Amino acid sequence: MMSNPYVPHPARILERRQESDTIFTLRLRFEETGMREHYRFAPGQFNMVYLFGVGEVPISIVSDPETEGVFDHTIRRVGRVTEGLAALREGDCVGIRGPYGRGWPLAQAEGRDVLVITGGLGCAPVVSVIHYVIRRRRRFGRLTIIQGVKHSDDLIYRDQYEAWAQLPNTEVHVAANAVHGPWPWHVGPVTELIERAAPDPHRTIAMMCGPEGMMLAAARILLKKGLPDRALYLSLERNMQCGIGHCGHCQIGGHFVCRDGPVFSFAEVRDLLGIRGF
Amino acid sequence: MDGLQFLPHGRLDDLIRLLAGQGFQVIGPQVRAGVIAYDTLTSAADLPWGWQDTQGPGRYRLAENGGTRCFAWANGPQAIKPFLFAPHEPLWRTRRVEGCLEVEAIRPPARPLAFLGVRACDLAALAIQDRHFLAGNHPDPYYAARSEEMLVIAVNCTHPAETCFCAATGDGPRAEAGFDIALTELDDGFLAQAGSGEGRTLLLALALAPATPEQTAAAARALEQAAAGQRRRLPPAEHLRRLYQRLDDPRWEDVAARCLACGNCTQVCPTCFCHAEQDVPALDNAVTLHQRHWDSCFSAGHGWLHGFQVRPEIRHRYRQWLTHKLAGWQMQFGRSGCVGCGRCITWCPVGIDLTEEVAALLGEAGHDV
Numbered sequence: 001m002m003s004n005p006y007v008p009h010p011a012r013i014l015e016r017r018q019e020s021d022t023i024f025t026l027r028l029r030f031e032e033t034g035m036r037e038h039y040r041f042a043p044g045q046f047n048m049v050y051l052f053g054v055g056e057v058p059i060s061i062v063s064d065p066e067t068e069g070v071f072d073h074t075i076r077r078v079g080r081v082t083e084g085l086a087a088l089r090e091g092d093c094v095g096i097r098g099p100y101g102r103g104w105p106l107a108q109a110e111g112r113d114v115l116v117i118t119g120g121l122g123c124a125p126v127v128s129v130i131h132y133v134i135r136r137r138r139r140f141g142r143l144t145i146i147q148g149v150k151h152s153d154d155l156i157y158r159d160q161y162e163a164w165a166q167l168p169n170t171e172v173h174v175a176a177n178a179v180h181g182p183w184p185w186h187v188g189p190v191t192e193l194i195e196r197a198a199p200d201p202h203r204t205i206a207m208m209c210g211p212e213g214m215m216l217a218a219a220r221i222l223l224k225k226g227l228p229d230r231a232l233y234l235s236l237e238r239n240m241q242c243g244i245g246h247c248g249h250c251q252i253g254g255h256f257v258c259r260d261g262p263v264f265s266f267a268e269v270r271d272l273l274g275i276r277g278f
Numbered sequence: 279m280d281g282l283q284f285l286p287h288g289r290l291d292d293l294i295r296l297l298a299g300q301g302f303q304v305i306g307p308q309v310r311a312g313v314i315a316y317d318t319l320t321s322a323a324d325l326p327w328g329w330q331d332t333q334g335p336g337r338y339r340l341a342e343n344g345g346t347r348c349f350a351w352a353n354g355p356q357a358i359k360p361f362l363f364a365p366h367e368p369l370w371r372t373r374r375v376e377g378c379l380e381v382e383a384i385r386p387p388a389r390p391l392a393f394l395g396v397r398a399c400d401l402a403a404l405a406i407q408d409r410h411f412l413a414g415n416h417p418d419p420y421y422a423a424r425s426e427e428m429l430v431i432a433v434n435c436t437h438p439a440e441t442c443f444c445a446a447t448g449d450g451p452r453a454e455a456g457f458d459i460a461l462t463e464l465d466d467g468f469l470a471q472a473g474s475g476e477g478r479t480l481l482l483a484l485a486l487a488p489a490t491p492e493q494t495a496a497a498a499r500a501l502e503q504a505a506a507g508q509r510r511r512l513p514p515a516e517h518l519r520r521l522y523q524r525l526d527d528p529r530w531e532d533v534a535a536r537c538l539a540c541g542n543c544t545q546v547c548p549t550c551f552c553h554a555e556q557d558v559p560a561l562d563n564a565v566t567l568h569q570r571h572w573d574s575c576f577s578a579g580h581g582w583l584h585g586f587q588v589r590p591e592i593r594h595r596y597r598q599w600l601t602h603k604l605a606g607w608q609m610q611f612g613r614s615g616c617v618g619c620g621r622c623i624t625w626c627p628v629g630i631d632l633t634e635e636v637a638a639l640l641g642e643a644g645h646d647v
Contacts (some may be wrong), residue, residue, distance in 0.1 A: 003419075004370075004383045004419045005416035005417075005418075005419075006370065006420075006568075007381055008372075009371075010381065031378055039363070051561075052372055052374065053557055053559035053563060053566045055370075055556065055557045056555065079584045079585070082584075092377075093377070093378040094379075095372065095379055095381060155303075179638060193371075234349075236582060238583060238588065239581060239582050239588070241553075241554055242553075244414075244415075245414060246410070246411065246416070246418060247552060247553050247554065248551055248552030248575070251606065252603075253522070253601075253609070254602075254606040254607070254608065254609025255608045256610075275525060276594065277589050277598060278588070278598070
């Protein structure tokens with residue numbers, strides 16, 4: 001009998017951390033020892049996370065791929081399934097299928113400068129890249145992190161951004177359109193920070209995540225600065241119900257985002273990016 | 279290639295009995311609720327003898343024509359897709375056990391299916407669906423269980439409907455591949471041709487007479503006429519890819535004003551594969567069933583993304599469907615997703631004609647003039 005890619009595997013919540021009012025992180029471990037031993041993922045890949053009696057949602061994996069036996073999901077409470085997941089406690093179980101999709105081009109990024117651009121609430125798919133690069137710092141060149149939020153209160157991992165900024169050969173730039181309380185960073189749209197950045201066009205690989213309009217604007221600025229379109233990568237988000245390229249919901253043009261992405265090079269998706277309806 | 283043999287109408291029951299004797303559930307066309315639909319066939323008497331259809335945009339009528347044939351019609355709303363890719367099916371069941379979950383896969387019934395009367399357009403669609411569900415890293419075990427031991431007897435189409443354009447897509451009216459036996463109907467029986475070892479064995483067991491040159495010529499003529507009589511056209515694949523250069527065309531607004539977003543076109547399309555998954559918990563909340571059902575890119579839920587609708591308007595949904603079916607599909611499957619069956623035209627309640635919309639968008643004639 002062929003293995004059944006639709007069937008989730010039970011995983012227990014070892015740890016639950018509240019990141020902000022609506023964002024939380026679950027540390028999970030498979031119940032089946034076979035799954036614990038064989039499960040491998042790459043940063044940028046995702047799992048289908050199943051809540052008993054409610055359904056499944058695609059959630060990117062934020063932990064380090066070399067952490068043995070456990071993996072983390074940072075989840076925002078936005079819909080039916082994630083509302084329910086938010087109510088789970090340590091010791092409870094979910095179902096997990098995965099990992100799915102194509103992750104970030106980290107092998108290609110080795111030896112190069114890495115520019116991470118994110119918009120919106122603490123964009124989990126690129127947090128995995130930041131962690132990955134920092135833990136293998138000498139294998140990469142300059143790391144620049146540019147993060148935009150609508151409101152300063154939306155920034156999660158604030159302590160982490162401050163800590164990352166202290167690391168050698170690492171720059172952190174954060175922008176908020178609106179600010180409340182002390183804010184050491186930029187006030188205004190994140191694109192202003194990208195305009196100010198001076199990436200080496202021959203050494204830099206850019207990885208982006210966030211609203212498509214923001215990523216499109218960022219890509220246009222970087223192209224103007226001389227980066228080739230093949231050096232720009234972005235993670236897309238669509239309705240996904242199967243995660244394996246069968247159910248059809250995530251298609252953009254001829255791509256299944258779940259299978260061919262969620263990480264794409266800009267060249268692959270530029271024609272339909274930001275066009276309403278795709 | 280095997281020689282053509284003649285299967286008299288009176289021997290169809292022998293073929294059906296032979297298949298049933300080998301353990302197949304035989305599926306064939308029958309008159310059901312005013313349409314020709316596929317269902318379990320117990321004898322040749324169940325076939326639509328003397329029935330003929332008339333089809334047009336938004337129109338399907340079935341009437342007795344007093345003829346002696348059982349395949350003097352073009353496809354009804356569905357053929358074989360629902361038997362392989364089920365409209366509704368349970369995938370797995372979960373129980374709460376000892377503070378955790380236990381998940382059990384549900385296997386579909388494994389009785390092999392034999393289809394009698396598959397048209398060329400649906401065989402072409404079957405090849406696409408096979409590739410979608412079975413090729414790649416995650417073959418679908420539900421689809422595989424039904425299609426693995428399937429047997430296909432094609433019937434070449436001698437009576438295309440006014441809405442058909444399989445000759446333009448290159449998928450019919452003659453079945454070229456993917457069958458065990460292909461039949462072409464004449465007034466008193468069929469010309470039969472084996473397309474596989476299983477088909478050859480079946481024909482041998484029936485011990486049929488070879489077809490006469492007159493019968494062979496009559497069948498060839500009928501198929502030529504079936505192709506020549508088709509009026510609708512679809513531009514070649516490389517032209518269809520230009521639909522992505524027409525994303526701002528006012529025609530999308532025009533068709534959206536007529537389209538009801540009912541999704542009928544996607545439900546009758548033999549290549550559409552979209553499906554949604556859903557959890558159905560029992561009332562005691564101790565066990566829950568996870569199932570899937572056909573979905574449509576015309577539904578509001580299809581483009582839903584945590585509080586954001588990717589395709590809020592009908593023009594977005596029609597454009598998604600048409601550009602994907604005819605252009606995006608080529609990237610995924612190496613061909614367009616249209617096999618020329620014309621079902622989306624017939625079963626559209628307002629009679630939107632895909633060939634006409636494509637012609638308007640690409641500026642190429644959708645009909646012979």
